Amino acid sequence: MSVASLAADERPDSYAHKALVASAIGYAMDGFDLLILGFMLGDIGKDLRLTPAQTGSLVTMTLVGAVIGGILFGMLSDRFGRVRVLTWTILIFAIFTGLCALAQGYWDLLAYRTIAGLGLGGEFGIGMALVAEAWPASQRARASSYVGLGWQAGVLVAGLATVFLKPSIGWRGMFLLGLLPALISFLIRRSVGEPEGYIEKIRASKSALPVGLLVKDRETSLVSLGMFILCSVQNFGYYGIMIWMPNYLANQFKFGVTKSVTWTLVTVVGMGFGIWLFGQLADRFGRKPIFTLYMVGALVSVLVYSQLASENALLIGGAIMGVFVNGMLGGYGALMSELYPTEARATAQNVLFNLGRGVGGFGPIVILALATAYSFSAAIALLAIIYAIDLVALWTCIPERRGAALT
Secondary structure (H helix, E strand, O other), X not given: OOHHHHHHHOOOOHHHHHHHHHHHHHHHHHHHHHHHHHHHHHHHHHHHOOOHHHHHHHXXXXXXXXXXXXXXXHHHHXXXXXXXXXXXXHHHHHHHHHHHOOOOOHHHHHHXXXXXXXXXXXXXXXHHHHHHHHOXXXXXXXXXXXXXXXXXXXXXXXXXXXXXXXXXXXXXXXXXXXXXXXXXXXXXXXXXXXXXXXXXXXXXXXXXXXXXXXXXXXXXXXXHHHHHHHXXXXXXXXXXXXXXXXXHHHHHHOOOHHHHHHXXXXXXXXXXXXXXXXXXXXXXXXXXXXXXXXXXXXXXXXXXXXXXXOHHHHHHHHXXXXXXXXXXXXXXXXXXXXXXXXXXXXXXXXXXXXXXHHHHOOHHHHHHHHHXXXXXXXXXXXXXXXXXXXXXXXXXXXXXXXXXXXX
């Protein structure tokens, strides 16, 4: 049976749709939280009298918590269940995000942010594994891309909330607002059971720690190395561009807050379109060809963007760059789900993506260092190098498994 006829015959059931909605809302929670934190840092610093280093460390420790939580909860979900552990991560995030609104100083806020980060870190990989196991093979990439769109939706809502609500509710109210997607996701997940394939495989599995399966032999180790590079480049490019681009626009082109937020929202829309398109194309043409297309697109668009000068060109160029730079997020869930067995699937997703997130956390630091030594334009242009490395890793380490049955 051809892929086309298979796609026509297979239809996701109600369970698959519930799993998708729950996972996408959970990932929206991640995007919302991290972006509002970035927008609120100035107000938090003034209100609590923090130094610039202390203010910046709130973001750093959130990401550190996410890396640790991703690794920990990924392994736990492979052992104890996707939905059960996802529920734990939501509760941890919700409780400690709420406590952030009550913070009285640096140290208690830092503790709350770090522990909330633990909950955030579990969302991506577990949700991707859950959706991959619930959806038909012929639609796996597009389903994974829909989960990825959750992040963009969260970022978009965070940008709008910052403009319209932050002036009246302040940074403490914004943290309380962050509880809403967590509560919605928690309620939806209570009606979602474990995937049948997961239950069957785990009952028959007698494997050791799931993380060991990521390096069980030379071939798997090579795949894991390649995926680590791909995840690192994905996060480095995203954080490097999204954290410092508003600053670049303000310094280089005198963009005010409204223009910077407009640029951010337009770029996020471009990223969302890129993620959606990736899923559609990857199900039709395969994972590696579309990753290649997007990596080349990211390399070229970053170089072109660094040479733009007019406001309209920067706005349009930002959207186009967003399509390629973050559009690849639409493919990671399906790709890693097909590369690793059920008993290590969520572990692989969370360990590799969150280790990549740890590397990506250095993106803003490297961009700042290059901008200080040379210029922001030069720093952005040099990002193109990482996408060339991405291409090498893709074609030397990663096999194509479009439509393959999950093992």
